[in-house]
Amino acid sequence: MQTELYESIDMHRMMLTDRIRNQIYRSALFATIRKGDVVLDVGAGSGILSLFAAQAGAAKVYAVERTSTAGLARQLAARNGFGDRIEIIHGDIRDVELPQPVDVLVSEWMGIYAVDENLLALVLEARDRFLRPGGAMVPRRSKVWLAPVWSEERDVALGLLDDVHGLSFQSIAAYPTDDLIWTGSGITPEHLRAAPQVLWDIDLASHAAADARLPFRAQRTFRASGAGLVNGLTPWFDADFGHGLVLSTRPGQPRTHWGHYVLPLSRNNAVVEGTEISAQLTCLPATPGHSHHAWSARVGTGSWEHHDTRTPRTTSQCCDGQPTCVPATPQWESTGRNATHSEQACRALGLPVH
Numbered sequence: 522m523q524t525e526l527y528e529s530i531d532m533h534r535m536m537l538t539d540r541i542r543n544q545i546y547r548s549a550l551f552a553t554i555r556k557g558d559v560v561l562d563v564g565a566g567s568g569i570l571s572l573f574a575a576q577a578g579a580a581k582v583y584a585v586e587r588t589s590t591a592g593l594a595r596q597l598a599a600r601n602g603f604g605d606r607i608e609i610i611h612g613d614i615r616d617v618e619l620p621q622p623v624d625v626l627v628s629e630w631m632g633i634y635a636v637d638e639n640l641l642a643l644v645l646e647a648r649d650r651f652l653r654p655g656g657a658m659v660p661r662r663s664k665v666w667l668a669p670v671w672s673e674e675r676d677v678a679l680g681l682l683d684d685v686h687g688l689s690f691q692s693i694a695a696y697p698t699d700d701l702i703w704t705g706s707g708i709t710p711e712h713l714r715a716a717p718q719v720l721w722d723i724d725l726a727s728h729a730a731a732d733a734r735l736p737f738r739a740q741r742t743f744r745a746s747g748a749g750l751v752n753g754l755t756p757w758f759d760a761d762f763g764h765g766l767v768l769s770t771r772p773g774q775p776r777t778h779w780g781h782y783v784l785p786l787s788r789n790n791a792v793v794e795g796t797e798i799s800a801q802l803t804c805l806p807a808t809p810g811h812s813h814h815a816w817s818a819r820v821g822t823g824s825w826e827h828h829d830t831r832t833p834r835t836t837s838q839c840c841d842g843q844p845t846c847v848p849a850t851p852q853w854e855s856t857g858r859n860a861t862h863s864e865q866a867c868r869a870l871g872l873p874v875h
Contacts, residue, residue, distance in 0.1 A: 736803050
């Protein structure tokens with residue numbers, strides 16, 4: 522679990538000042554909760570969603586938070602006059618027992634592209650244990666999208682290596698292309714180089730908790746919408762709360778604290794309208810709060826390139842004969858087979874293995 526991150530007051534200040542996030546959750550809870558309902562808040566943090574639930578008429582709110590922020594949530598519940606209706610439980614949701622089933626389960630479990638914080642399985646396990654039949658999940662559904670992009674941040678990150686006080690370190694440029702680039706300013710529609718496609722459509726009422734513990738993997742083929750450059754892939758999410766409420770981090774939507782990831786490619790690839798761009802993204806669960814990421818892409822008739830955030834890395838040979846950075850430990854966590862990342866990626870993509 523990324524305990525240090527969510528024990529940071531600065532992190533909670535940032536989320537509390539995300540008015541778009543907060544307003545959609547508040548509106549959804551007011552539209553969902555009936556007077557007298559029992560509510561479970563998984564990963565309560567500062568307790569803001571629990572406070573919304575109490576404002577909406579919940580008779581009892583169980584707010585479960587594993588970090589020391591639980592103490593702050595308890596203070597805030599009392600300060601706002603809801604200390605008698607909000608019970609703060611400092612502990613891991615997997616170890617918690619509740620005295621009664623709940624009518625509504627709310628959680629803000631989404632990472633930058635929803636599944637990347639590896640919290641979904643914990644939320645769904647809590648659903649299976651505590652939500653009464655016919656109870657409500659908030660949010661109800663999440664769709665994850667992907668599109669090829671051109672990103673200035675990617676060019677800046679790699680371009681800096683070519684001029685470090687007049688010295689070139691371009692020979693290690695492959696290593697940063699195995700790291701995610703976060704952009705708080707976000708990707709805009711002008712950065713997209715093809716129409717986005719859905720990778721995963723997750724119904725929180727029916728998605729199996731066991732499936733959420735497995736890698737999320739998808740491959741899609743895009744067609745460039747016009748002439749330009751492609752140097753990365755960007756995923757985002759739409760969370761559907763019902764009642765006409767959607768929280769979206771789609772490029773062009775009002776900015777939220779999530780921002781966007783750019784999954785960098787090793788070069789700027791020129792495309793024209795109709796150029797085929799193939800991409801695969803795999804989100805591999807690691808520990809609660811953390812995932813590894815692997816992505817592959819081919820632009821036009823070029824070679825496949827493969828990237829992986831796992832470390833340590835070493836220089837190896839890709840299946841197309843080109844150098845690439847792959848984990849020094851030759852295990853893909855999604856399988857029990859002893860194969861390098863490049864070999865596994867090639868098999869997944871139907872490419873020959875050398």
